[in-house]
Amino acid sequence: MAGTVVFDLDGTLADTSGDLVAAANACFRARGLGDLLDPVGDALTAFHGGRAMLRAGYGRMGPDHLLPPGAEDEDFNLLLGHYGASIAVHTTLYPGVMETLDRLAGDGHILSICTNKPEALAHQLLGALGIADRFAAMIGADTLPVKKPDPRHYRAAVEQAGGEVARSFLVGDTETDRKTAAAAGVRCVLVGFGPEGEAITRLAPDALLAHFDALPDLARDWLGQEEGGRCPPSP
Structure with missing residues (x-):
């Protein structure tokens, strides 16, 4: 898978x-x-x-x-x-997001969203940014009775996308994301280009992402890559 x-x-x-x-x-x-x-x-x-x-x-x-x-x-x-x-007046994608999502999908990876933003607003924002179709699932703050850092929130984001938690990892930017990954028993990448910058290393993530360009290689290291960028058939 x-x-x-x-x-x-x-x-x-x-x-x-x-x-x-x-x-x-x-x-x-x-x-x-x-x-x-x-x-x-x-x-x-x-x-x-x-x-x-x-x-x-x-x-x-x-x-x-x-x-x-x-x-x-x-x-x-x-x-x-x-x-x-006024959900996308000042909002912008971080540099390299679009290209990275395409590269990850081309390598055969499933993409999903796990956010504590209310579900309707999250869908609205993804649509406004033009990336809604890149994700197989989206779990918002009110999708379930629980939200991050409860591991059930993360697991739902993986399983509703058709993936397996054991072959997944989380990309985030806050302590909540770090705690979520730890609770779910998966690796966590934290971005180093948010307001905290590289000071986010205080949370001891499994990796620090300085730019989205580095994420596909990291995903290959942690999850592998399907030959020709295609997903294998389910066993």
């Missing part, structure tokens, strides 16, 4: 921080707080999700501002709406 390469989405395949921060700032402006987050300085926070951005912003409110009960839940729902309406 072919090997499976499972990708996180935000901060791994695409830099989505600008649009995520813009959605959070729209919520803050609606409360008269102004833009509390910086698209560059708060990029790492953006990759930890909507609630992380909201809490970071709330922590910067002046002493004259008080939030009403339930404000975070209300703002989180508003954030998702703002984000869905």
Whole structure:
């Protein structure tokens, strides 16, 4: 059976921080707080999700501002709406993504997505970026009752794509991805071109990816390559 390469989405395949921060700032402006987050300085926070951005912003409110009960839940729902309406204004794929996905598929590998982004938004973003058809499966935050770092989330991303967990690995960008891979018993590659840069080595990934160009060779080392780039028949 072919090997499976499972990708996180935000901060791994695409830099989505600008649009995520813009959605959070729209919520803050609606409360008269102004833009509390910086698209560059708060990029790492953006990759930890909507609630992380909201809490970071709330922590910067002046002493004259008080939030009403339930404000975070209300703002989180508003954030998702703002984000869905402008999901790919600033977002771009990281260099080499398209070519690498094509090379991996040409080598016979199955490709899948395992993200803590809500499923509908993840599908919307993949379509906007023109890469939805590259993946055999996509598991989002609300696809299952669990999400990363629960290993069941990862296993579903592999198995729904038609792969085997034992012949798979995860490409991600955060501690959540590292913990997910460890829980699932698979190798983990972390990208070194996100907000943390090479400092991400603090998480001791099995490999650090400086550029997507290096991923096909790594996949061949870890998963092998089918002769002529074709997948073998199932036994």
